Amino acid sequence: EIVLTQSPDTLSLSPGERATLSCRASPSISRSYLAWYQQKPGLAPRLLIYAISSRATGIPDRFSGSGSGTDFTLTISRLEPEDFAVYYCQRYDNSLWTFGQGTKVEIK
Amino acid sequence: QLQLQESGPGLVKPSETLSLTCTVSGGSISSGSYYWGWIRQPPGKGLEWIGSIYYRGDTYYNPSLQSRVTISVDTSKNQFSLKVTSVTAADTAVYYCVRSDRGHFDPFDIWGHGTTVTVSS
Numbered sequence: 001e002i003v004l005t006q007s008p009d010t011l012s013l014s015p016g017e018r019a020t021l022s023c024r025a026s027p028s029i030s031r032s033y034l035a036w037y038q039q040k041p042g043l044a045p046r047l048l049i050y051a052i053s054s055r056a057t058g059i060p061d062r063f064s065g066s067g068s069g070t071d072f073t074l075t076i077s078r079l080e081p082e083d084f085a086v087y088y089c090q091r092y093d094n095s096l097w098t099f100g101q102g103t104k105v106e107i108k
Numbered sequence: 109q110l111q112l113q114e115s116g117p118g119l120v121k122p123s124e125t126l127s128l129t130c131t132v133s134g135g136s137i138s139s140g141s142y143y144w145g146w147i148r149q150p151p152g153k154g155l156e157w158i159g160s161i162y163y164r165g166d167t168y169y170n171p172s173l174q175s176r177v178t179i180s181v182d183t184s185k186n187q188f189s190l191k192v193t194s195v196t197a198a199d200t201a202v203y204y205c206v207r208s209d210r211g212h213f214d215p216f217d218i219w220g221h222g223t224t225v226t227v228s229s
Contacts, residue, residue: 035215044204044222050215088155092214095168097157
């Protein structure tokens with residue numbers, strides 16, 4: 001079974017702080033088929049990061065992705081008010097797409 | 109700029125078939141660089157990939173839904189469609205149509221606004 005497990009479920013931080021979101025893959029991801037999305041209430045998700053670490057068009061450089069194999073991280077270097085949202089990781093395997101369950105970043 | 113727009117009934121009765129269409133504007137669905145797909149999100153829950161299609165008609169489905177789902181494409185209308193049969197309350201969700209970019213490790217780079225489908229008698 002292909003699974004992505006995100007942690008924590010909720011991250012409570014203040015504006016200006018650093019956010020570190022984790023995504024664990026089972027089985028491991030052998031190529032760079034890992035992406036991250038941001039979703040705000042009532043809106044469609046927005047692509048932030050693709051190929052593990054490449055920022056999508058228009059995404060600020062405070063967002064960065066890293067990792068390999070089974071462990072991947074989305075880092076927001078300094079939280080802006082508009083960054084409080086839910087974040088999903090997603091993998092692609094031989095024409096199958098799978099999402100993690102999401103991490104909510106909320107204002108502390 | 110390419111845009112996606114979902115359309116279809118917002119209310120479906122249990123045991124009936126849910127049918128949605130996604131209209132692609134600002135670009136051609138026949139580009140070989142993309143898959144076209146559907147994702148849903150039940151109220152208060154996460155994202156679930158339903159399935160995707162290539163413009164030639166090759167289809168790929170979530171194994172958990174495969175027995176009830178059909179995705180088709182109409183290149184003459186620049187549209188693709190979703191059918192889910194034998195729906196129950198568990199199929200109540202916001203349904204998004206999406207594009208995935210085959211040239212950049214297949215992320216979902218463009219999303220429709222989403223359409224809410226409620227299954228209820």
